[in-house]
Amino acid sequence: MMLKKDLITRHPLGIQGxxxxxxxxxxxxxxxxxxxxxxTALLVQVALNAMLRxxxxxxxxxxxxxxxxxxxxxxxxxxxxxxxxxxxxxxLWEFLLPHRFVMTFKIEGFSVPKFEERLAxxxxxxxxxxxxxxxxxxxxxxxxxxxxxxxxxxAGEQSFHVxxxxxxxxxxxTPEDTIPYPxxxxxxxxxxxxxxxxxxxxxxIKPLKGPSELVSGLAELTLDASSMLIx
Amino acid sequence: MDDRQVRNIGISAHIDSGKTTLTERxxxxxxxxxxxxxxxxxxxxxxxxxxMELEKERGITIASAAxxxxxREHEINIIDTPGHVDFTVEVERSLRVLDGAxxxxxxxxxxxxxxxxxxxxxxxxxxxxxxxxxKCDRSGANPSHVIDQLRSKLGHNAIAMQIPIGLESNFQxxxxxxxxxxxxxxxxxxxxxxxxxxxxxxxxxAAARREExxxxxxxxxxxxxxxxxxxxxxxxxxLVDALRIGTLERKITPVLIxxxxxxxxxxxxxxxxxxxxPCPSEMKNEALDMENNEETVILSSSPEDPAVALAFKLEDxxxxxxxxxxxxxxxxxxxxxxxNTRTGKKVKVGRVVRMHADQMEDIEAIPAGYIGALxxxxxxxxxxxxxxxxxxxxxxxxxxxxVISLSITPVDNQAQVNMSKALNRFTKEDPTFKTYIxxxxxxxxxxxxxxxxxxxxxxxxxREYGAEVETGNPRVAYRExxxxxxxxxxxxxxxxxxxxxxxxxxxxxxxxxxxxxxFDNKIxxxxxxxxxxxxxxxxxxACMAKGPRMEFPVTxxxxxxxxxxxxxxxxxxxxxxxxxxxxxxxxYAKAKAVIHEPIMKVVAETPTEFQGPVMGLLNQRRGxxxxxxxxxxxxxxxxxxxxxxxxxxxxxxxxATQGQAQFTMEFALYKLVPQSIAEELAETMAKKKxxx
Numbered sequence: 015m016m017l018k019k020d021l022i023t024r025h026p027l028g029i030q031g032x033x034x035x036x037x038x039x040x041x042x043x044x045x046x047x048x049x050x051x052x053x054t055a056l057l058v059q060v061a062l063n064a065m066l067r068x069x070x071x072x073x074x075x076x077x078x079x080x081x082x083x084x085x086x087x088x089x090x091x092x093x094x095x096x097x098x099x100x101x102x103x104x105x106l107w108e109f110l111l112p113h114r115f116v117m118t119f120k121i122e123g124f125s126v127p128k129f130e131e132r133l134a135x136x137x138x139x140x141x142x143x144x145x146x147x148x149x150x151x152x153x154x155x156x157x158x159x160x161x162x163x164x165x166x167x168x169a170g171e172q173s174f175h176v177x178x179x180x181x182x183x184x185x186x187x188t189p190e191d192t193i194p195y196p197x198x199x200x201x202x203x204x205x206x207x208x209x210x211x212x213x214x215x216x217x218x219i220k221p222l223k224g225p226s227e228l229v230s231g232l233a234e235l236t237l238d239a240s241s242m243l244i245x
Numbered sequence: 246m247d248d249r250q251v252r253n254i255g256i257s258a259h260i261d262s263g264k265t266t267l268t269e270r271x272x273x274x275x276x277x278x279x280x281x282x283x284x285x286x287x288x289x290x291x292x293x294x295x296x297m298e299l300e301k302e303r304g305i306t307i308a309s310a311a312x313x314x315x316x317r318e319h320e321i322n323i324i325d326t327p328g329h330v331d332f333t334v335e336v337e338r339s340l341r342v343l344d345g346a347x348x349x350x351x352x353x354x355x356x357x358x359x360x361x362x363x364x365x366x367x368x369x370x371x372x373x374x375x376x377x378x379x380k381c382d383r384s385g386a387n388p389s390h391v392i393d394q395l396r397s398k399l400g401h402n403a404i405a406m407q408i409p410i411g412l413e414s415n416f417q418x419x420x421x422x423x424x425x426x427x428x429x430x431x432x433x434x435x436x437x438x439x440x441x442x443x444x445x446x447x448x449x450x451a452a453a454r455r456e457e458x459x460x461x462x463x464x465x466x467x468x469x470x471x472x473x474x475x476x477x478x479x480x481x482x483x484l485v486d487a488l489r490i491g492t493l494e495r496k497i498t499p500v501l502i503x504x505x506x507x508x509x510x511x512x513x514x515x516x517x518x519x520x521x522x523p524c525p526s527e528m529k530n531e532a533l534d535m536e537n538n539e540e541t542v543i544l545s546s547s548p549e550d551p552a553v554a555l556a557f558k559l560e561d562x563x564x565x566x567x568x569x570x571x572x573x574x575x576x577x578x579x580x581x582x583x584x585n586t587r588t589g590k591k592v593k594v595g596r597v598v599r600m601h602a603d604q605m606e607d608i609e610a611i612p613a614g615y616i617g618a619l620x621x622x623x624x625x626x627x628x629x630x631x632x633x634x635x636x637x638x639x640x641x642x643x644x645x646x647x648v649i650s651l652s653i654t655p656v657d658n659q660a661q662v663n664m665s666k667a668l669n670r671f672t673k674e675d676p677t678f679k680t681y682i683x684x685x686x687x688x689x690x691x692x693x694x695x696x697x698x699x700x701x702x703x704x705x706x707x708r709e710y711g712a713e714v715e716t717g718n719p720r721v722a723y724r725e726x727x728x729x730x731x732x733x734x735x736x737x738x739x740x741x742x743x744x745x746x747x748x749x750x751x752x753x754x755x756x757x758x759x760x761x762x763x764f765d766n767k768i769x770x771x772x773x774x775x776x777x778x779x780x781x782x783x784x785x786x787a788c789m790a791k792g793p794r795m796e797f798p799v800t801x802x803x804x805x806x807x808x809x810x811x812x813x814x815x816x817x818x819x820x821x822x823x824x825x826x827x828x829x830x831x832x833y834a835k836a837k838a839v840i841h842e843p844i845m846k847v848v849a850e851t852p853t854e855f856q857g858p859v860m861g862l863l864n865q866r867r868g869x870x871x872x873x874x875x876x877x878x879x880x881x882x883x884x885x886x887x888x889x890x891x892x893x894x895x896x897x898x899x900x901a902t903q904g905q906a907q908f909t910m911e912f913a914l915y916k917l918v919p920q921s922i923a924e925e926l927a928e929t930m931a932k933k934k935x936x937x
Contacts, residue, residue: 080872080883100758108916116872123875132873135857141864 036060036228037177037205039145040170042162046180046194047210052217052239053179054078056210057148058086060177062094064146065113072133072144072174074117076124076151083116115142124152126164133172147176154180154196162203182209193222215239248546248614249524253322253571255339255372257363258349263379267349267505267514268312268323274436274512275314275321311342311558311569311616313599319519322616338627340366341639342557342571342616345522346374347514352386352502356394357850357907364399373492375499375521376401377514381409382416382504392500401498404461404488405454406517407510409502410447419502419510420447422455423484428513435508461497462487485520492521525614530573532629532637535586542637544574548612551575551632552583555639559626559674568619569600570611573639575632577619578610583630586638592630596620625673647679647692648843648888648912651699652717654688663712664689671702678702692722695845695910696892721889722843723926724915725792726801727836730755734808735831737824747815748773748824750781752806754832762789763803773809773821780818781806784825793830794838795930804829840923843888846913849898851906853880858901866890867919885913889922 037043047053061071075083091110095103117132136142147169152158169176182194193201194209201207206224210217217237221228258264311324324339340346346367350356367374376395378388388409395403407419410427418429420443427444431437443451459479463470466487472479491497501517503510526546532553533539544553552575560567570577577583579597584590598605598618611617624630629639655661668680668691679692693699696719706712734751750773757763764782773781785804792799809824847868851859853875859882860870868886891910898906918926 080874080881084871101756111871112869115870117875118872119875132856132875135860139857139861139864141860141870 036224037175039173039175040166041175041205042166042169042203043175043177043206043208044180044197044204045177045208045210046182046197046222048182048212051210051212052237053181053210054086054150055090056208056237057150057177057179058090061114061146061148062087062091062110065110068113069145070113070115070143071146071148072115072117072136072142073148074119074124074129074150076119076149078118078151080116080118083118087114115144126161126168129165130168133168137172144172144174147174148178149176150179152178154200159200159203162200166203197222212239248526248612250319251322251524251614252319252518252522253324253342253344253525253614253616254518254522255324255343255346256349257346257367257374258360262349262351262354262360263505264349267347267377267379267511270505270508270511271321271323271515272312272314273434274515275316311600311618313616316515317519321515321518324616338555338557340370340372341555343372344525344528345518346372347518348374348376348498350376350378350391350395351383352378352381352388352391353383355387355391356398360399364401368495371495373495373523375492375501375514375517376403377510378500378502379505381412381502381509382414382507384413386412386416388412388500388502395498395500402461402491402496403498403500404458406458406488406499406501407513408447408451408454410444416504416507416509419513420451421513422451422458423481425451425455430509430512435511438512458488459484462491465490465494465496489521493523493527532573532639534636535638536636539638544637546574546613548576550613551635552577552581552630553632553635553637553639554583554611554630556622556624556626556628556630559624559670565621566623567598567600568622568624569616570619570630571616572611572613574613576610576612577617577630582633584633584635585624586629586631586636587625588628591633592622592624594619594622625676627676646722647677647694648722648845649695649699650690650692650720650722651703652683652686652688652690652720653703653714654717656713656715660712660714663710664706664714667702667706667710667712671705688717694912719892721887723795723797723918724841725794725797725799725838726841727754727756727799727833727838729837731832731834731836733828733832735824735828736810737820737827739820745812745815746817746820746823747810747812748777748817748820749810750806750821750824750828751808752804752828754802754804754829754836756801756836757803758801761800761802762786765803765805767805767807768809769807773806773811774816777811777816777818777821778806780821781825784822785829787822788826788829788833792838793833795840795926797840800841840918840926841915842918842922844885844913844916845888845891845910847884847886847891847894847908847910849882849884849906849908850879851882851902852878855902855906856880856882859898859906862894862897862901866894867922887916887918888912 045053045056058073061073064071073083088107091107092103095106098106115136119128133144152161165176180194180196182196193207197204197207201223204223206228207222208224209220209222211220215238217239219237256264256268311322314321314323324342348360348364348367350360378391380386381388389405392403392405395401406423407421409416409419410429411417418427420427425443427441427447429439429441431439459469459473462484463473464487466483469479469483469487472483488497488499492499499517499521501510501514503514505511530544530546531541532544534542552572554570554572554577556568556570558569560569577594577597579594581594582591583594585592596619597608597611598620599608600618605618608617629637631637653664655664668689671678672680677694678698681690681692682688683690691699691702693702699719703714703716706714730753732751732753734749736749737746739746752767762785764785766778766782768778789799789802791797847863849859849863856873860873863870863882863884863886866886867890868884871883871885874881874883894908898908
């Protein structure tokens with residue numbers, strides 16, 4: 015399918031090689047930004063990219079209902095597939111859908127044991143087995159370390175990797191070139207961390223941490239704020 | 246007539262949240278009925294609103310009857326809305342008729358999946374609403390939890406107008422946060438209202454909640470804000486006016502509480518209806534201009550302008566057909582002439598009446614903003630009536646295609662006669678319900694939007710019309726379509742003595758998504774004479790009804806003819822129709838035809854412990870699970886499942902969850918059938934042909 019290949023390269027993180035994930039199983043990645051800059055959008059883009067490569071993505075949203083999350087996917091997919099015929103885009107969307115599962119928890123309702131139970135429901139009946147998990151909206155407070163290390167264990171056992179969104183606050187901003195506050199305490203657990211920095215209608219990806227080739231590749235990238243695609 | 250004293254309201258709710266009981270109590274307190282019956286009454290009388298037998302039996306409300314009552318110099322029309330999504334057309338039609346709604350919620354069950362659907366519909370039609378948390382006497386009642394759910398699940402800015410005095414079996418009355426008084430309901434049927442000071446124990450909570458209420462209201466009135474800032478006594482009227490503005494803009498949802506069954510809290514709800522919900526002229530009503538490409542037009546609500554009215558409900562009475570109408574503009578008078586915009590027929594208005602469930606009162610005219618009924622007018626539900634010369638219509642002519650069909654066979658002659666009567670009535674009432682006779686099997690087929698939709702009509706046939714019928718297995722409305730462009734060049738030639746038949750058509754067919762069928766004539770130089778072009782189109786169109794591949798209706802095809810030939814003597818309309826048929830078959834065989842099936846959006850709500858099994862069930866049915874929403878003790882699973890796999894799902898779901906899960910289903914889209922299923926279908930089709 016020509017179109018599919020096309021979409022992968024048009025993708026912000028697609029240039030990192032078509033066939034590899036940015037992080038591997040058991041590893042953690044984080045997208046950091048202030049509210050409203052586009053953490054969810056970038057995560058959904060990462061997810062779409064993985065889905066295009068036949069990876070199963072489990073999207074856990076702690077803030078938004080299922081309907082809103084699926085809207086994000088549809089919107090960003092449409093952006094990505096712009097210029098393709100409706101027929102082709104539809105077919106591709108049909109192909110992508112089974113690779114995605116959206117789960118929501120009320121914020122206070124999320125815990126690793128609970129998640130493990132839900133996951134067992136899915137994998138036990140062979141309904142869905144994730145290669146990648148997105149956790150959008152987790153609070154990075156004092157107690158998060160325990161949660162993360164439990165997750166890490168689970169991710170290793172079930173062989174998936176996890177992307178998190180991390181909300182940074184303006185008033186907590188740290189000086190240039192240092193690790194922002196929410197990541198500071200748990201930095202050792204993350205393998206890749208990307209910070210989004212708005213600049214007018216553009217958004218720059220600033221890699222805070224990651225393999226050196228990824229860091230240098232990404233440092234140059236600018237995204238369009240409305241679609242989160244490379245300019 | 247002043248329409249400021251008029252309220253057209255609907256009472257919307259989940260099944261079993263006590264909607265019918267509440268309506269019954271309202272009619273009692275407004276002195277429209279003089280005794281109270283329960284929905285599932287032992288006395289066999291049943292609540293007055295459910296005029297249909299079946300609804301009485303099942304304890305659910307299917308059709309929307311309009312009833313009229315008076316409360317404190319206000320005229321209130323109550324439109325009883327159906328509670329099940331399978332009857333969406335009827336729900337949506339009744340929502341157009343209302344100006345405001347009371348959303349009834351159970352204080353134990355809270356916001357359930359059904360309430361979400363109904364709420365979305367209200368949002369779509371921008372109907373302002375107030376909420377009534379019913380059943381506060383039940384064990385487990387928790388009104389403040391329900392208010393939280395209104396906020397979190399439905400996104401309403403829910404504001405408590407009252408707090409309960411006691412709860413569950415100790416539920417005694419309510420504290421009104423506007424007047425800051427305790428209200429109790431005495432007498433055998435709660436008809437005597439006793440107002441007292443707020444009990445000391447509740448004073449702190451009442452003060453805190455009132456502050457929230459005043460705070461919310463102050464957003465809508467500068468005058469109120471000023472009074473608050475000056476720390477003056479807040480006049481009741483000022484507070485109510487501000488709340489009213491917020492409610493009309495759908496920016497706040499005032500919440501009242503009570504227990505209709507225990508006769509508590511109903512009168513304050515009626516007060517709230519008159520004080521907070523809009524009168525007809527405060528609502529913007531739109532019509533579509535048929536002359537102008539269905540452009541929307543705002544109606545004036547003035548009784549002097551040309552009349553525009555919507556027939557929203559039909560009923561068979563002892564004196565013929567009764568048509569419920571809502572007048573949006575102008576007025577409909579006894580003896581005047583009106584036009585049905587769908588058929589273009591002129592009719593003379595005979596009797597004009599105002600309805601109260603099964604009794605009626607003759608009136609002279611129905612002015613704009615009012616609801617009434619006409620006698621002896623032949624029309625379908627959803628038709629628009631206007632003064633002659635107006636081309637406005639209240640509803641678009643678009644109706645969704647049915648997705649499921651069922652064959653029915655009457656058991657005897659009497660049933661045959663009654664069945665045709667019933668079908669005639671149902672198809673008029675409900676545009677999504679269709680019926681026809683299968684050419685081959687001579688069976689009567691009924692079509693609709695879901696299993697339950699058809700079941701209810703079969704039940705109604707039995708009960709209301711005494712038509713006993715046997716039903717076949719439900720059949721899914723599959724469709725055929727093509728996936729690639731294919732060319733045709735077909736010559737129809739016949740020489741059997743006398744004048745022969747000759748016609749050649751050439752061109753191509755290709756898939757389209759916008760419409761079912763498109764015909765494009767690109768013939769130049771008159772190689773096919775113009776008078777035969779319609780015959781070509783007719784020939785192609787005729788092939789769409791039954792696909793060559795599996796005999797399912799064909800959709801999404803564009804036919805272009807660009808060449809052909811004719812004979813001065815032997816060419817005829819017949820010949821070109823036959824040529825078109827041949828051409829269609831020729832191209833269709835090359836166009837990679839596929840089968841599409843209807844996919845339903847299924848939303849199942851289940852206690853969290855059954856989440857796994859429920860997802861398993863949906864998955865087994867070729868469902869794609871879109872997501873799972875965790876919401877405390879309950880969780881909501883959303884999936885897309887082929888309709889063909891959903892038969893009998895309610896039984897399976899109930900047994901897998903100890904009866905605690907429920908689901909709703911609506912048509913989502915048509916989608917390609919997987920190869921293995923297509924083969925199965927082909928096999929069944931082959932067998933059927935063999936047996937025939």
